[in-house]
Amino acid sequence: MYLYSTLRTYLEDASSAKPTPGGGSIAAAAGALGMSMACMAANFTVGKKKFKAVEGEVRKQLDACMKARDDLLRLMDEDTRAYAEVSAAYGMPKETPEEKTARTAAIQAALVVAMDAPLKAVRVCRDALRATAALVEIANPNLISDVGVAALLGEAALRAAKLNVEINLHGLKDKNLVEKTRAEIDEAAVEWKTHAAAVMTRVVKGVGGTV
Amino acid sequence: MYLYSTLRTYLEDASSAKPTPGGGSIAAAAGALGMSMACMAANFTVGKKKFKAVEGEVRKQLDACMKARDDLLRLMDEDTRAYAEVSAAYGMPKETPEEKTARTAAIQAALVVAMDAPLKAVRVCRDALRATAALVEIANPNLISDVGVAALLGEAALRAAKLNVEINLHGLKDKNLVEKTRAEIDEAAVEWKTHAAAVMTRVVKGVGGTV
Numbered sequence: 473m474y475l476y477s478t479l480r481t482y483l484e485d486a487s488s489a490k491p492t493p494g495g496g497s498i499a500a501a502a503g504a505l506g507m508s509m510a511c512m513a514a515n516f517t518v519g520k521k522k523f524k525a526v527e528g529e530v531r532k533q534l535d536a537c538m539k540a541r542d543d544l545l546r547l548m549d550e551d552t553r554a555y556a557e558v559s560a561a562y563g564m565p566k567e568t569p570e571e572k573t574a575r576t577a578a579i580q581a582a583l584v585v586a587m588d589a590p591l592k593a594v595r596v597c598r599d600a601l602r603a604t605a606a607l608v609e610i611a612n613p614n615l616i617s618d619v620g621v622a623a624l625l626g627e628a629a630l631r632a633a634k635l636n637v638e639i640n641l642h643g644l645k646d647k648n649l650v651e652k653t654r655a656e657i658d659e660a661a662v663e664w665k666t667h668a669a670a671v672m673t674r675v676v677k678g679v680g681g682t683v
Numbered sequence: 684m685y686l687y688s689t690l691r692t693y694l695e696d697a698s699s700a701k702p703t704p705g706g707g708s709i710a711a712a713a714g715a716l717g718m719s720m721a722c723m724a725a726n727f728t729v730g731k732k733k734f735k736a737v738e739g740e741v742r743k744q745l746d747a748c749m750k751a752r753d754d755l756l757r758l759m760d761e762d763t764r765a766y767a768e769v770s771a772a773y774g775m776p777k778e779t780p781e782e783k784t785a786r787t788a789a790i791q792a793a794l795v796v797a798m799d800a801p802l803k804a805v806r807v808c809r810d811a812l813r814a815t816a817a818l819v820e821i822a823n824p825n826l827i828s829d830v831g832v833a834a835l836l837g838e839a840a841l842r843a844a845k846l847n848v849e850i851n852l853h854g855l856k857d858k859n860l861v862e863k864t865r866a867e868i869d870e871a872a873v874e875w876k877t878h879a880a881a882v883m884t885r886v887v888k889g890v891g892g893t894v
Contacts, residue, residue: 474690475689475690475691476689476690476691477689477690478686478687478688478689478690479685479686479687479688479689479690479693479712479715479756479759480686480687480756482690483715483716483719483752483756486716486719486720486722486723487718487719487722487723487726487749487752488722488723488726489723489726489727494720494723494829495720495828495829495831495832498716498717498719498720498832498836499832499836501690501716502713502716502717502836502839504690504694505694505697505709505712505713505716506709506713507698508694508697508698508709509697509705509706509709511697511698511699512697512698512699512700512705515698515699515700516700538698541694541698545690545691545694548690616850617706617846617847617849617850618705618706620706620843620846621706621709621710621843621846621847624839624842624843624846625709625710625713625839625843627839628713628835628836628838628839631835632831632832632835632836634892635828635831635832635835635886635890635892636828636832638828638890638891638892638893639827639828639890639892641891641892642890642891642892658893661893675846679846679849679850679853680849680852680853681845681846681849681850681852681853682849682869682872
């Protein structure tokens with residue numbers, strides 16, 4: 473869908489008065505951008521004599537970051553496809569009581585599906601931040617600011633994906649699902665804060681800047 | 684350069700063991716992604732009877748967000764071109780004293796140029812966050828989570844661009860330029876925090892979530 477579009481086209485469509493691509497897709501794309509910087513930092517570390525002692529661990533984190541990047545790129549398009557269903561359900565006729573019932577059921581079903589892509593993105597970003605926190609300790613320090621960019625965008629992507637889960641929860645009537653999902657994203661948020669703060673403390677020290 | 688590449692190609696190149704595209708380019712791209720969501724929210728507001736009273740102001744902020752998005756897309760490529768110069772300077776020979784002097788001078792000149800793209804990105808993101816803070820008050824509230832995504836990515840892009848200014852400041856010997864630039868980015872950071880916090884308080888209230 474948009475994975476093989478130009479950035480220009482993707483952003484033109486996202487900016488327009490069309491429901492998709494929307495916030496969930498853009499959040500996933502931003503996370504993928506961030507992960508590319510963690511991959512670059514790892515790729516400037518592996519195969520270098522100086523970092524031989526941590527080679528195995530860096531390779532492991534590189535694999536995790538590449539997986540996260542590619543998962544997020546897929547979710548960028550998955551969100552766009554899923555959200556189109558929500559939009560279609562809201563567009564259903566609502567004149568007769570039967571139409572109203574059918575429309576409400578279709579919206580509820582579509583919201584559950586639409587919530588899945590940003591929820592998966594929250595999980596992937598949480599894993600990505602774990603990998604980034606491991607990398608900041610062992611990757612080539614010349615790339616420290618790039619690891620920082622990975623953490624900043626991973627954090628923003630997670631928060632943005634979480635917002636897109638929450639907006640769906642807002643409309644959902646299944647109380648159990650709402651509670652379970654809210655607990656999961658709130659837990660991910662706690663973990664993200666710990667990892668992002670740890671990475672940024674290290675990065676800011678490395679570049680001699682301010683947070 | 685990458686503006687008309689596919690996202691896949693841009694991210695493959697960014698992930699690889701090549702110096703560019705690096706953190707400054709990725710920061711600008713993430714900011715552009717965020718701004719597309721502010722544009723979408725504005726585009727779902729203008730021309731609607733319900734929001735007639737704020738039409739002029741929304742159009743003004745839409746123009747500001749589109750300008751920010753396009754400026755950031757240009758900076759994405761400008762950073763890549765500028766950073767290639769730094770990389771070339773570091774690769775200069777350093778055997779003789781003359782070579783060392785020439786290399787140091789070339790690095791210093793390239794760092795000043797390379798700092799310019801992320802510094803411009805900091806300024807654009809600051810303006811973008813101002814426009815987003817104005818929009819959150821008046822845009823179609825159905826798009827509130829998208830305005831939130833714009834603020835989250837605008838904030839992360841500003842911080843990531845700032846990090847890329849700081850890594851260049853780290854290597855710069857011109858004390859006056861270092862001081863002047865640091866004062867500017869620190870001031871932008873203070874302003875960003877105010878705007879981002881204001882937007883997110885409003886957004887989180889709107890979606891019934893947690894920050």
